[in-house]
Amino acid sequence: MDLFEYQGKQFFAGFGIPVSAGDVVSDVDDAVAVAERIGNYPVVVKAQVQVGGRGKAGGIKLADNADEVREHATNILGMDIKGHTVERIWIEEASDIAEEYYASFTLDRARKLHLGMLSAQGGVEIEAVAESNPEAIAKIWIDPVDGLTEATAREWVEAAALNPEATDGAVDILLKLYRAYVDGDADLVEINPLILKPTGEVHALDAKVTLDNNASFRHEWDEYEATQERDEREAAAHAKGLQYVGLDGSVGIIANGAGLAMSTLDVVNQVGGSPANFLDIGGGANADVMAGALEVINNDPSVKSIFINIFGGITRGEEVANGIVEALNRVQINSPIVIRLDGTNAEEGRAILEPHLSESLQMQPTMLEAARTVVALAEAR
Amino acid sequence: MSIFVDENTKVVYQGLTGSQGRYYGLLNRDYGTQVVAGTNPKKAGEDVEGIPIFASVADAVSATGANASCIFIPAPGVRSAVMEAAEGGVEFIVCITEGVPAQDEAWFYNDLQRNFPQVQLLGPNCPGIISPGKCNIGITAGHIAKEPVDGEHNVGIVSRSGTLTYQALYELKLQDIGVTTCVGIGGDPVPGTSFIDCLERFEADPATSAVMMIGEIGGSAEEEAADFIKSSMSKPVVAYIAGQTAPAGKKMGHAGAIVSGGKGTAAAKMEALTAADVRVGANPTEAGELMVEIVRNL
Numbered sequence: 001m002d003l004f005e006y007q008g009k010q011f012f013a014g015f016g017i018p019v020s021a022g023d024v025v026s027d028v029d030d031a032v033a034v035a036e037r038i039g040n041y042p043v044v045v046k047a048q049v050q051v052g053g054r055g056k057a058g059g060i061k062l063a064d065n066a067d068e069v070r071e072h073a074t075n076i077l078g079m080d081i082k083g084h085t086v087e088r089i090w091i092e093e094a095s096d097i098a099e100e101y102y103a104s105f106t107l108d109r110a111r112k113l114h115l116g117m118l119s120a121q122g123g124v125e126i127e128a129v130a131e132s133n134p135e136a137i138a139k140i141w142i143d144p145v146d147g148l149t150e151a152t153a154r155e156w157v158e159a160a161a162l163n164p165e166a167t168d169g170a171v172d173i174l175l176k177l178y179r180a181y182v183d184g185d186a187d188l189v190e191i192n193p194l195i196l197k198p199t200g201e202v203h204a205l206d207a208k209v210t211l212d213n214n215a216s217f218r219h220e221w222d223e224y225e226a227t228q229e230r231d232e233r234e235a236a237a238h239a240k241g242l243q244y245v246g247l248d249g250s251v252g253i254i255a256n257g258a259g260l261a262m263s264t265l266d267v268v269n270q271v272g273g274s275p276a277n278f279l280d281i282g283g284g285a286n287a288d289v290m291a292g293a294l295e296v297i298n299n300d301p302s303v304k305s306i307f308i309n310i311f312g313g314i315t316r317g318e319e320v321a322n323g324i325v326e327a328l329n330r331v332q333i334n335s336p337i338v339i340r341l342d343g344t345n346a347e348e349g350r351a352i353l354e355p356h357l358s359e360s361l362q363m364q365p366t367m368l369e370a371a372r373t374v375v376a377l378a379e380a381r
Numbered sequence: 382m383s384i385f386v387d388e389n390t391k392v393v394y395q396g397l398t399g400s401q402g403r404y405y406g407l408l409n410r411d412y413g414t415q416v417v418a419g420t421n422p423k424k425a426g427e428d429v430e431g432i433p434i435f436a437s438v439a440d441a442v443s444a445t446g447a448n449a450s451c452i453f454i455p456a457p458g459v460r461s462a463v464m465e466a467a468e469g470g471v472e473f474i475v476c477i478t479e480g481v482p483a484q485d486e487a488w489f490y491n492d493l494q495r496n497f498p499q500v501q502l503l504g505p506n507c508p509g510i511i512s513p514g515k516c517n518i519g520i521t522a523g524h525i526a527k528e529p530v531d532g533e534h535n536v537g538i539v540s541r542s543g544t545l546t547y548q549a550l551y552e553l554k555l556q557d558i559g560v561t562t563c564v565g566i567g568g569d570p571v572p573g574t575s576f577i578d579c580l581e582r583f584e585a586d587p588a589t590s591a592v593m594m595i596g597e598i599g600g601s602a603e604e605e606a607a608d609f610i611k612s613s614m615s616k617p618v619v620a621y622i623a624g625q626t627a628p629a630g631k632k633m634g635h636a637g638a639i640v641s642g643g644k645g646t647a648a649a650k651m652e653a654l655t656a657a658d659v660r661v662g663a664n665p666t667e668a669g670e671l672m673v674e675i676v677r678n679l
Contacts, residue, residue, distance in 0.1 A: 107483060107487060107570055107571070109570050109571070109600045109601065109602075110600070110601050110602075110605065112487065112490055112491065112571050113487070113491070114487065143491050143495075144484070144487045144488040144491050145488065145491050145492050145495060182484055185482055185483075185484055187483060212482050212483050212484065214456065214480045214481060214482045214483065215482035215483075215484065217456065217457055218457065218482075247628065255544075256544055257542065257543050257544025257545065258542065258543075258544075258568065258597075259540075259541070259542020259543060259544055259545035259546075259568075259595070259597060259623045260542070260544035260545055260548065260623075262542075262597065262598070262623040262624040262627055263545060263621075263623045263624075263664065263665055265624075265626050265627065266623065266624070266625045266626050266647075266663075266664060267664050269625070269626040270663060270664065275626075278627070311544050311547055311548050311551070312522075313520070313521065313522040313525065313543075313544065313547045314405075314408070314520060314522045342548075342551070343522075343525065343547060343548075343551055344522050344524065344525060366666060367664065367665070367666060368664065368666055
């Protein structure tokens with residue numbers, strides 16, 4: 001789960017990382033009120049969207065007085081940035097910047113250790129630095145059992161060749177950032193830029209945080225969860241507890257298991273079709289889950305045909321077939337359906353489906369044949 | 382032969398008294414697995430259909446000689462369940478539970494490496510392992526796997542995906558090809574057992590003639606496996622990578638299945654595997670056909 005910048009800053013502040021004083025608002029009068037409360041112009045008005053390139057799109061503006069805050073807030077709220085509508089803006093005190101750095105922690109899956117990256121070249125895309133000048137990024141790998149010690153952090157800061165004036169402040173922030181990453185259950189924490197002020201203080205000017213949804217049971221993340229940007233289809237599926245990702249095509253996909261669902265997308269693409277979604281209904285495939293999945297797919301206007309791809313493991317073919325039949329009785333489906341049912345007791349399952357087959361409910365023995373049929377049906381409509 | 386588990390493996394189920402643990406633990410016993418014990422500190426002395434419950438893994442090990450554990454404990458308790466199993470003295474731990482925080486996985490993976498190097502963890506978030514005819518630990522439907530046949534060419538399977546593992550077992554069964562062991566390593570960011578751990582053992586297992594490998598987008602485990610195959614494997618390998626058409630930056634159900642910044646793409650993985658002389662199928666069916674062709678020509 002990706003946090004908005006303002007949430008990331010509040011998250012960082014909770015671990016004692018210095019961030020700029022500010023607040024998030026969703027209307028113009030409140031924006032002016034926050035700026036007046038900060039009381040120290042200029043302030044920065046920043047669009048809160050989960051997409052890069054806000055600055056270039058005009059979503060970040062400096063304001064020297066209340067009138068300018070009003071003007072910028074009016075322009076930015078409601079603005080469209082790469083398909084994301086700006087619903088909130090963050091107002092913060094502008095910072096004087098002497099130098100810009102980069103700092104992050106994430107998991108190195110290959111080494112199975114935490115990876116810390118620190119660079120004196122911040123403020124720009126770190127991927128570009130990694131490409132053009134990889135030596136400019138000081139990396140350390142941290143064993144989670146050992147954690148990050150102050151001595152290691154100090155060596156690391158020295159290796160990154162930051163301004164010596166920034167050393168103490170950077171060490172302090174990195175230790176806190178590591179705690180935020182581990183204790184906060186983040187997949188990624190990133191500060192870009194981490195700034196050195198002319199006065200010598202080190203400070204997080206931005207905050208990028210991705211939280212590990214699996215750890216939500218030990219945190220209070222309801223507010224983050226409530227503000228997630230989801231399209232309507234994803235929100236509906238999420239409410240039913242389904243693993244759904246919206247895509248751009250016309251073939252609705254229902255499969256059991258993430259691997260099989262991905263594989264179904266592949267095969268549909270390979271025969272010239274385009275999937276409307278990824279939907280994993282998990283192992284059980286009972287009538288309730290199937291009906292819920294069909295409802296979500298059916299409400300998607302871009303869906304022209306539906307591919308149900310089920311492989312029975314512990315759940316037997318007849319249970320799956322009964323689930324499909326019952327779900328079809330409950331939901332009025334607008335698009336033709338093609339079913340591929342294989343695995344445990346597939347024949348018994350197919351026998352249950354047989355009497356229900358028609359032009360709009362077909363069955364095919366293999367994934368590939370089912371994919372060809374469902375794509376042809378989508379194209380014919 | 383088989384890898385990791387066989388007819389002598391004695392398994393203690395952590396969470397046998399819960400609904401999932403009971404359901405699959407009993408199915409595994411019906412299959413023929415030596416399900417010797419369950420644990421639950423509040424129910425020590427009771428039993429589940431004749432399987433004795435102990436307060437801890439250590440108690441179960443000393444009373445029954447269990448040498449493997451299977452974890453069905455809910456995600457919040459997994460970190461301590463894994464360490465309890467290692468401290469209790471088992472050498473093979475299968476963690477079925479999904480939804481375990483990545484920070485916990487990274488922590489216990491490294492703790493095991495350092496303090497319990499003899500312990501092999503499989504999972505979390507995996508379907509388990511089956512050596513057909515000998516031992517089935519986890520949620521795989523045993524009857525979709527064909528037992529290996531002496532004197533014939535049998536196949537080993539290693540997979541990151543659950544349902545695709547079943548699909549592979551089933552297709553080989555339809556083709557009358559036996560399986561020595563099928564290992565589901567799971568799709569999480571820090572899997573206890575890697576492709577390489579399994580490939581190494583399949584290479585050394587005289588009963589395994591070829592290996593089927595099923596990967597997914599995300600991470601670099603398939604690329605690392607490709608390097609290993611190139612340098613250290615003589616047996617033929619067939620692979621399939623799911624998620625060839627998944628859009629970048631989208632999470633596809635598994636914590637592991639995500640492509641970001643052009644890294645971990647199916648194309649890169651397929652290219653690395655092809656360069657290591659692995660036959661790569663465009664879809665599961667094609668991978669199955671490639672395996673049949675290879676086995677028939679051995």
